[in-house]
Amino acid sequence: MSKVIAAQIKNILFLDGFIPHKSNAKGSTVIYSRNHPTAKFVRVVVNSGIDAKSGKFTAQPTVKLCYINRKKSWREITTEIFTDPKKLASTITAQEAAEKFVKTCKHCKAKKFTAKTGNVVCSNACWTAWGGKKKAANTTKKSSQKIVAQKKAATPQKKKSQKVTPKSQRTYPLNKSSEKKSQKISAEILPGDLVSVEEITLDTVTHDYTGAILGIVMKNDHHGAVEVNWTANTSSLPEWDMPFTDHYQSRQRRAYRFKVLSRKSEWVNVA
Numbered sequence: 001m002s003k004v005i006a007a008q009i010k011n012i013l014f015l016d017g018f019i020p021h022k023s024n025a026k027g028s029t030v031i032y033s034r035n036h037p038t039a040k041f042v043r044v045v046v047n048s049g050i051d052a053k054s055g056k057f058t059a060q061p062t063v064k065l066c067y068i069n070r071k072k073s074w075r076e077i078t079t080e081i082f083t084d085p086k087k088l089a090s091t092i093t094a095q096e097a098a099e100k101f102v103k104t105c106k107h108c109k110a111k112k113f114t115a116k117t118g119n120v121v122c123s124n125a126c127w128t129a130w131g132g133k134k135k136a137a138n139t140t141k142k143s144s145q146k147i148v149a150q151k152k153a154a155t156p157q158k159k160k161s162q163k164v165t166p167k168s169q170r171t172y173p174l175n176k177s178s179e180k181k182s183q184k185i186s187a188e189i190l191p192g193d194l195v196s197v198e199e200i201t202l203d204t205v206t207h208d209y210t211g212a213i214l215g216i217v218m219k220n221d222h223h224g225a226v227e228v229n230w231t232a233n234t235s236s237l238p239e240w241d242m243p244f245t246d247h248y249q250s251r252q253r254r255a256y257r258f259k260v261l262s263r264k265s266e267w268v269n270v271a
Contacts (some may be wrong), residue, residue, distance in 0.1 A: 005057040005085050006050045010086055018046060028052055029059055033066075039099045041068045042077070042111065044092060049085075061088055063095045065102070067111040067123045075113040075123040077102045078232050091229075094216050097194070098232040101214045120234055154211070164252070186247040187258065187267045189226050193217040194262035203250050209235055210259060213242075213253060222247065 018032035030050045036042035043066045049059040064080040078098050083091040094268065103112040105122035112120050121127075189195070195215050198208035212235040215228040224246045230239070243256045247270070 002056040002058070006048075006055060009050060009057065009061065009085055009088060010046050013046060013048065015094065016089070018044075024052065024092045029223045036065065036096060036136050039111075042066070042099055043068060043074070046088070046092065046094060047080075057085070061085060063088070063091045065095055065099055067113065069110060069123040069125075073145070075111070077123070079113045079230065081229060081231055092231070094194075094231050098214045099210050101234070103212075103234055114234070121252075177239050182249045182251045184247055185250050185257075186224070186270045187265050189217055189220055189246040189258055189260065191217050191219050191267070192262075193258075193260050193265070195228065196259045196260045196261055197237065198257050199254065200252070200257060201254050202252070206254075208259070209237065210261065213237065214261075215242075229257075254269060 006197040013032045017034045019034060021031040021033065024047075027047075028051055030048045030052050031045065032048055033043045033045045036044055045064050045066050047062040049057055049058075049061045051058045060082050061084075062080045062082050064076055067077045068074055068107070071246050078095060081091055081095060103120060104110070105112060105124065105126060108122060108124050108126040110122050110124040110126070113123050115121050153167040193216070194224040195217060196211075197209040197213045198205050199209070213230070214232040218227045218229050220226045226244055226246055228242070228244075230242065233239075237256070241256055243258050246258070248255050248257055250269070
């Protein structure tokens with residue numbers, strides 16, 4: 001059975017133009033890759049899960065995108081996604097779509113990747129060429145700003161006179177009973193939807209993660225739980241803060257909800 005699955009994976013990759021690598025530096029399974037259909041210097045990389053010696057299917061396949069920099073080094077620019085052999089083709093398509101959400105260096109236009117330090121940096125490391133010059137040029141400006149700040153700190157400031165409002169004109173907050181009640185907010189989130197994330201505070205969107213976070217909805221249930229395969233996340237938002245339901249309560253200080261990119265889906269009050 002494992003050889004049958006291996007043959008199916010090889011057939012999918014062969015028909016899609018993938019070429020097997022001669023070796024795998026990190027394991028014993030066969031690695032395949034091909035060029036991204038639209039992005040220059042980007043390769044779609046698949047760990048087939050097929051053992052190189054026995055030819056049997058031994059591990060779950062994975063898919064990721066890599067950028068080839070000026071020194072011909074491969075930089076991983078998307079999170080490596082595990083997939084089922086039956087869903088390999090759709091996972092490859094999703095990873096290709098995630099390329100447009102990867103940040104680009106404003107200086108050399110190369111794709112950025114997450115370094116071992118956790119910082120998102122240019123794949124070409126182009127800052128090593130101009131970083132020292134730029135720092136030297138800004139030395140005078142920083143020193144002058146420091147002098148101005150010191151002068152402001154040394155200048156005594158006059159205290160503002162406090163105006164006392166007459167008791168008859170004072171206003172007081174309303175009782176808790178008259179405050180707006182929290183309501184359930186819901187949206188239709190369906191399997192196959194391409195989604196990102198929005199941060200909301202007191203019913204207002206305060207941050208849109210489109211371009212930094214991308215995922216595909218795998219399934220949902222009648223309780224509103226949503227399972228997502230997150231294919232890209234170049235933001236600082238940890239995985240445990242990602243949304244996982246199709247509803248939330250309004251008037252929250254901070255919450256994260258889905259933003260459907262592949263079709264129109266609006267959040268509305270349901271109770």
